[in-house]
Amino acid sequence: MAAVRTKGEMLRHRLSIISLLVILALFLAPIFWITATAFKPRNLATTVPPTVFFQPEFSPFVKLMTKRSQLRSAPTAEVYNAAPWWEQTVFDGGEKVVRSGKGEVQLSGFPSRFLNSLIIAITSTVLAVGMGTITAYGFSRFKVAGEDDWLFFILSTRMLPPVVVAIPMFLMYRVVGLNDTHLGLIILYTAFNLSFSVWLMKGFIDEIPKEYEDAALVDGYTRMQAFFRIVLPEAATGIAATAVFCFITAWNEYAFALIMTNKRAQTAPPFIPSQVGSGLPDWTVIAAGTFLFLVPVAIFTFLLRNHLLRGMSFGAIRK
Amino acid sequence: MNPEARVAQQTLAPTAPRAHGMSDLAIRNLFIIPTIVFLIVFNIFPLIYSLGYSFTDFRASSNDPAHFVGLDNYRTLLSDPNIWSNFTITAKYVIISVTGQVIVGFGVAMLLNRNIPFKGLLTTLLLLPMMLSAAVVGLFWKLLYDPSFGIINYAFGLGTFEWLADPKMALYAIAIADIWMWSPFVMLLSLAGLSAVPKHLYEAAAIDRASGLYVFFRITLPLVAPILMIAVIFRTMEAFKTFDLAYILASQPTTEVISIRLYKMAFQEWQTGLSCAFAYIVLVMVLAITNIYVKYLNKVKER
Structure with a gap:
């Protein structure tokens, strides 16, 4: 730490660490509060002043399910006494679990x-990343007439406001019977994530030296074999990062799900509110x-931490 | 890539079809065309479909066939003062929330841009809000904002201050939640910009005994500006389209941003034809911002 020299700089350094900790506390407070509320008995959730220390219990989760x-x-x-522990927590709250005959x-x-949410997010992620990876390879390695225009076109589909796209999609889905189906949402989320996945994967594939494949081609690999055996393993980290981003986007999506589903295929974001x-x-x-x-x-954010910058800038900014 | 390298690569790349396997041209088409077709079918075709409806009085809730009304829908919308107020509300929201995000995000990035213990962990924790679902974030901010038992009023000693029920305050309340959620994004990009500023510039400034303000405005800001600009354009575009957070947090007329008006017009009032026309007006604006955004992305990429 050669930078810290004078007393004044030392003080400034300490002050900025303290203010960072205060900011961190402010930023995490909402997440902490919702987590705490999830483990409270009902009568402590809305007390004035707020209850910070309490005996955590699982009854909210039992009630949720x-x-x-x-x-x-x-x-x-x-x-x-005959009831299992989780049912007892519901009894404690003055309610009982409904059972069938x-x-x-x-x-x-x-x-x-x-x-x-799981089914739709996972399926659409697999589709978007699969198609995105091969398309990114196509743009990265071959000459495409009007490449920049195509890439702009692909990105612009990602920027369309969901409600704008949802109006005609709703009408079309009504005709073909895709409203409130898993397939309907999977298609929408795949389309939404596809452009993102092409842009991000193109960045990752651009970084793999072409010489690797050229060497393989000289050794008698076909282009396909070179793609599957050389490029894909090299791109594995990028594919994983892209997949996690696509999963989170699909998992979090609200507007399409609100408009296109109401029961059978409804995901968690419109249901919880x-x-x-x-x-x-x-x-x-x-x-x-x-x-x-x-x-x-939250778990995925930690796994992704070194790729967040790249993902958030559509692959434009790397470290 | 320099021109020599490009030429070298072109000469290296095999041009004639190989004896076995698919030709490069076939593989290129096989890899690219499905994506293009998929996007055309599920993004462009629907938009053409709705362009058609935007010239009709179609209502998806009734069995009446659509009648051609020419440009009437566009005329109605552009002369409707309520629509203009939706645009004004949106503009206000965009300005408040993007400004807030830049100040908080850039400020925190400046604080983080030094040698501190657990920097990685600290940064990741600060980034958490932007990864969450806006719908769910809206929901728990509703709990935080509650006038009687919300922790915000308690923590800041505001009594029973109405955040969301007050027509004047609600838009600010939504913007605050949005700033909480998206400042991390500006911070992330600013950090990248700050870490790319060459150290020797600061050392030279220190030797010249340049003031802190001088260093900030003459060295730091100009060098971070391009990346910061990306963050600003992207957030402007997203804030312009905002729906989830505002829709869940408040239902005041003063918080009715464009997307919410569009949603209500299309799916509550069932004015399908009119809403298609409205969607087109919004679409043109979004594409214009996207164009600027992509130009900046490419600019930063080339460095």
Whole structure:
């Protein structure tokens, strides 16, 4: 640390570290608060002043996953003790889990929405990254007439406002019966991510020296073999980073999902806010849904940390 | 790439079809055409379809066939003062939130641009908000903004200040949430710009005993400007299109940005023809910004 010399500079250095820590605390406070709320009993979620220290419990997650009804009278000790721990947490909140005639627990709308989000995000990511990688290779290695114009065209599709695209898509989907289907959303998300994936992958493939393939071609590989056996392994990190970006985009998407789905293929982002509804919302349940939804993204952000800059600038800025 | 290298590569690249396998031309087409076709079918074709509807009085909620009305929809929209107010609200929102993001994002980047312990971890944690879903972010800011039990009013001692129910305040409240979410993006790009400023310029300035302000305006800012510009254009475009955050946080007439008006027109009032025309007006504006954006991207790329 040769930069720090005088007393004044030392002080400035310390001050900036302190202000950074304060900023970090402010930035993470909303995320911390929603996480804390997800583990609170309902009566502590909306207290004044806010409750910061409490005994964490899992009842919000149980309530998030199941259908419940109000308890008319407290369960007998026998019923209470026979119930599994997660059901007891619901009893503690003055409610009971609804069961079918055969005693099966009735699930709420959340698990299926979460599953829909997974199916749609994963499938569209695979498609967008697969097509994007080969197209990026095509643009990177071969002469294409009007290359810049094509690349601009591809990027411009990513910039279209979702609501603008959604109006005609809604009408067309209605004709072919794709409204509220998984396939319908998968197509939209693939189209949305495809342009991003082409731009990002082109940057990664441009960095792989052409000489590698040329050597392979001289050795008798076909162009296809050279692509699959030499370029793809070299591009693996880039493909993984692109895939994570596409997954997060599809996972987070709201406007298309709101317009194109309402039940069968609905994903979590339009579903969670719809639970606020009217009257007094149970914020612990909403927080639990939000928390489960944010966890994968937080994990991926850490895995992606060295590629964030590149991804966010469509591959234009590298480190 | 320098011209010699380019020539060398062209001469190296095999031009004649090889004895086995597909020709390069066939592979190029096989690799590129599906993507182009896919994007045309699912992005361009729908837009042509809606261009057609923009000249009709079609309503998707009724069984009446569409009637051709010429440019009436465009005329109605451009002379409707309410639409102009939607544009004004959007412009205000864009200015507040992008300015806020640049100040906070660039400021934090300046603080981070030094030798500090755990810099990587700190940066990653600060980047977290921009990776989250805007819909979900909107939802939990609603909890934070709650006038009676929200932690914002409690932490800043604001009593029962109405953030979202007050027509004047709501737009600012949405912009604050947007600044929280997207300052990290400006910070990320600024950091890249700052780390690319050659150290010897600062050393030379120190020898000349240049003031801090002089160094900032004559060295740091000009060198970071191109990348900062990318961040500004991109965020302007995204803020212009904003939907999720504003739609979830508030339903005031004063927060009705263009995308929300468009959504309501198309999917609540079912004025399909009119909304297609509106969508086209918005589309042309977005494409204009995109064009500027791509020019800047290429400019920075060439360095």
